[in-house]
Amino acid sequence: MIVCVCQRVSDRDIQRHAQAGCSSFDDLQFETGVSTCCGRCHDCAKAEFHRARHAVAPSNEITVAAPAMMPAFA
Numbered sequence: 001m002i003v004c005v006c007q008r009v010s011d012r013d014i015q016r017h018a019q020a021g022c023s024s025f026d027d028l029q030f031e032t033g034v035s036t037c038c039g040r041c042h043d044c045a046k047a048e049f050h051r052a053r054h055a056v057a058p059s060n061e062i063t064v065a066a067p068a069m070m071p072a073f074a
Contacts, residue, residue, distance in 0.1 A: 003045050006037035011048050018052035025049050 002010050009032045022028050025046050029035055035042040 003048060004032075004034040004037075004041040006041075007033035009034040009041075009045070014045065014048045015052040015055075018049060018055075022049075 002008065003014060013032060014028065014034065017028055017031060022031060028045075028049050034045045
């Protein structure tokens with residue numbers, strides 16, 4: 001969908017830039033022009049950018065599998 005009508009920037013454009021390593025919303029604005037004209041798309045564009053960044057951000061959490069439970073015998 002088109003997020004910024006003024007600059008014709010879509011949600012896919014924002015996702016593509018986030019996946020390519022665009023590190024901040026300011027950088028996204030510089031690279032695409034999103035939310036630099038009338039400003040009506042600012043909240044939507046920023047939310048989409050942060051959602052896309054979280055989708056590609058590496059996780060620092062270590063996942064440990066729980067041990068299998070053994071059936072209790074009487």
